Amino acid sequence: MGTKGNDLPPNDSVGPRLLAVLVPLFAVALVLYAIRIWSRLRPKPRLTAADYMITVAVVAETIAIGFTIAAVSRGYGRHVWYISKDEASDIGAFTFVVFVIGLWASCFGRISVACLLLRITPWPRWKMLLWVIIGFQLAALIACDIVELIACRPIRAAWEPVPDSECFPVEDMWANAYVFISIAMFSDAIFALLPMVIIWRLNRSVVERTLITILLALGLLAVGAGIFKIKVLKGYNITAEDNAVDQIPGYMWARLEEILIIVGACAPLLKSPIEGFLHRKFGLPLFRPVVRDLNSVHSLSSTVNVRRMKFGKNQECSHGTEQSREHETWRPGTSSISTEHVGSRPMTDPNIERWDDIGLVLIHDFISAADEAAMIAAFHAADPRTGGRKRLSQHFGYHFDYTTFGASDTRFTPLPPYIANLLPRLPVQEYLPDQFTVQYYPPGAGIPPHVDTHSMFSEALYSLSFGSAVPMAFKKSGANDARKMRLPKRSLLASDSEPQPPSADEPSGPSDQPAPPHPSPASPASQQQPAGGTEQREAEDEELPSWELLLPARSLLLMTGASRYGYTHGIKGRKTDVVGGQTVPREGRYSITMRTTRRGSDIGCTCSFPGVCDARVREEQAAVARDAGIPWACSRR
Ligand SMILES: O=C(O)CCC(=O)C(=O)O
Numbered sequence: 078m079g080t081k082g083n084d085l086p087p088n089d090s091v092g093p094r095l096l097a098v099l100v101p102l103f104a105v106a107l108v109l110y111a112i113r114i115w116s117r118l119r120p121k122p123r124l125t126a127a128d129y130m131i132t133v134a135v136v137a138e139t140i141a142i143g144f145t146i147a148a149v150s151r152g153y154g155r156h157v158w159y160i161s162k163d164e165a166s167d168i169g170a171f172t173f174v175v176f177v178i179g180l181w182a183s184c185f186g187r188i189s190v191a192c193l194l195l196r197i198t199p200w201p202r203w204k205m206l207l208w209v210i211i212g213f214q215l216a217a218l219i220a221c222d223i224v225e226l227i228a229c230r231p232i233r234a235a236w237e238p239v240p241d242s243e244c245f246p247v248e249d250m251w252a253n254a255y256v257f258i259s260i261a262m263f264s265d266a267i268f269a270l271l272p273m274v275i276i277w278r279l280n281r282s283v284v285e286r287t288l289i290t291i292l293l294a295l296g297l298l299a300v301g302a303g304i305f306k307i308k309v310l311k312g313y314n315i316t317a318e319d320n321a322v323d324q325i326p327g328y329m330w331a332r333l334e335e336i337l338i339i340v341g342a343c344a345p346l347l348k349s350p351i352e353g354f355l356h357r358k359f360g361l362p363l364f365r366p367v368v369r370d371l372n373s374v375h376s377l378s379s380t381v382n383v384r385r386m387k388f389g390k391n392q393e394c395s396h397g398t399e400q401s402r403e404h405e406t407w408r409p410g411t412s413s414i415s416t417e418h419v420g421s422r423p424m425t426d427p428n429i430e431r432w433d434d435i436g437l438v439l440i441h442d443f444i445s446a447a448d449e450a451a452m453i454a455a456f457h458a459a460d461p462r463t464g465g466r467k468r469l470s471q472h473f474g475y476h477f478d479y480t481t482f483g484a485s486d487t488r489f490t491p492l493p494p495y496i497a498n499l500l501p502r503l504p505v506q507e508y509l510p511d512q513f514t515v516q517y518y519p520p521g522a523g524i525p526p527h528v529d530t531h532s533m534f535s536e537a538l539y540s541l542s543f544g545s546a547v548p549m550a551f552k553k554s555g556a557n558d559a560r561k562m563r564l565p566k567r568s569l570l571a572s573d574s575e576p577q578p579p580s581a582d583e584p585s586g587p588s589d590q591p592a593p594p595h596p597s598p599a600s601p602a603s604q605q606q607p608a609g610g611t612e613q614r615e616a617e618d619e620e621l622p623s624w625e626l627l628l629p630a631r632s633l634l635l636m637t638g639a640s641r642y643g644y645t646h647g648i649k650g651r652k653t654d655v656v657g658g659q660t661v662p663r664e665g666r667y668s669i670t671m672r673t674t675r676r677g678s679d680i681g682c683t684c685s686f687p688g689v690c691d692a693r694v695r696e697e698q699a700a701v702a703r704d705a706g707i708p709w710a711c712s713r714r
């Protein structure tokens with residue numbers, strides 16, 4: 078020993094202080110992890126790759142902390158002169174395990190964050206980057222652990238003196254560590270940056286976005302710990318006699334980094350539990366979209382007394398089976414819709430027509446003639462075709478996905494100014510559309526009757542009409558529509574590039590339906606669930622209320638509640654329409670359909686119109702198949 082007698086430092090240990098920092102923080106990480114997994118398992122299991130990855134990280138860190146405690150109990154943290162040979166050997170072996178396994182905790186923690194970001198990132202380039210990061214993390218983990226394990230022959234020489242052993246040169250081991258640290262820092266920087274970019278583009282309330290950002294920012298603490306680790310490692314002398322004690326600060330920062338990665342990865346998932354807690358304890362509203370009074374946002378209505386528009390309880394697409402069962406009593410024709418209310422105008426503003434009982438609002442002159450001309454020019458600058466017979470579509474924001482009737486996760490086209498400028502003026506401001514389909518309907522083109530997918534899009538749907546007027550046909554959904562939902566293929570395809578199958582629902586010829594709408598009350602027969610076969614169902618569906626509503630050029634239609642969930646809408650493919658008793662030839666008509674996508678656990682629907690809810694239909698099909706013993710793979714949730 079080089080240091081003798083009085084020169085020896087006192088026989089104390091920094092080990093307990095090391096544990097005093099690491100153990101409580103690790104306990105916090107475990108609690109966060111438990112809450113995360115708990116919230117992902119209830120009401121029904123929704124574990125994703127990110128959850129499995131973080132579980133690997135937590136198991137690895139549990140082992141690392143366990144071996145750290147074992148090492149401290151054998152004297153890790155004491156000066157070398159007060160440790161026996163056996164203790165030194167144990168400490169060396171235990172901390173060796175921690176170095177090898179600790180890498181798993183940090184790597185799988187980062188991979189878990191990457192999996193989470195992959196789910197919410199719409200941009201393919203960022204997705205690619207995330208996959209590259211996952212690849213690098215795995216490669217670095219494997220390479221680092223292999224180097225650690227083969228560095229010394231025999232392996233024991235890595236932590237205790239062994240005669241005639243051979244180890245890699247110290248410089249090579251440092252190079253290995255620096256490569257790993259660089260990859261880690263790069264990944265952490267991306268993880269810190271990317272969520273900010275994504276979250277602030279989501280159509281969520283500012284409060285919600287701020288909460289998610291703060292929670293995600295916790296991950297930045299791990300970056301800080303990584304920087305400290307590098308700092309102390311730089312000053313570390315591996316050949317110093319008392320190097321086990323000198324190692325402790327670097328050891329502590331390395332474990333802190335691992336634990337903070339786990340904390341950072343779990344924290345954003347706590348949004349829902351925190352939201353629920355704030356709601357229960359302090360009565361704060363849930364982060365749910367709320368519908369604003371048209372008066373307060375729309376200049377056209379600023380001087381009139383518009384009835385406040387809210388989603389009634391039986392119109393809201395809410396979560397919870399109990400509530401949805403309760404709503405199953407809803408039948409076409411039994412709501413408070415009657416000719417008394419429908420078609421009347423409860424306000425004096427001639428620009429706004431509304432049918433509150435079915436949640437339908439039509440705002441006339443929503444855009445100016447100059448805006449209309451600019452929109453038409455913008456559409457044809459991108460697609461000059463006007464002579465065809467088929468509907469043409471252009472997609473902005475998340476593209477409409479004609480295979481799922483939802484929105485693409487990956488295809489996103491930034492909004493042109495003419496669409497972006499509409500957003501602040503939309504009546505429902507609490508959530509804004511992020512899926513836009515601009516369509517051109519040449520004379521004779523239409524769109525089959527359909528209910529926009531319940532599970533994939535939020536309640537409010539918009540259709541902005543321009544170019545010319547067209548009657549939109551509404552019909553209460555009946556058993557026949559429910560039957561159609563069960564067919565494997567439905568199609569709204571229409572553009573030349575996306576051929577539209579012929580639809581029996583699109584007869585040509587003049588309309589004999591007047592506008593504005595006057596749906597007749599349903600006959601008692603239609604209020605019963607039909608018991609007979611297809612023909613009987615179709616016959617009964619014929620009796621359901623239907624009407625056509627003329628959508629004038631420059632008007633904005635807002636569908637919510639029953640008109641959104643419980644009615645089909647469509648445009649008959651005709652060359653002429655009867656408007657006010659006059660036969661009017663159709664002209665080219667344009668529309669912008671605006672929808673808000675549901676993502677992740679928001680997908681799915683237990684709303685008041687289960688008969689035509691696509692999510693419910695899939696669940697039913699899966700249940701039937703399960704009961705019949707047929708393996709069924711389809712479940713969107
Ligand atoms: O063109 C319209 O106004 C409506 C289009 C529509 O219903 C749809 O794309 O789902």
Ligand SMILES: [Fe+2]
Nearest residue numbers: 527528529646
């Ligand atoms: Fe639609």
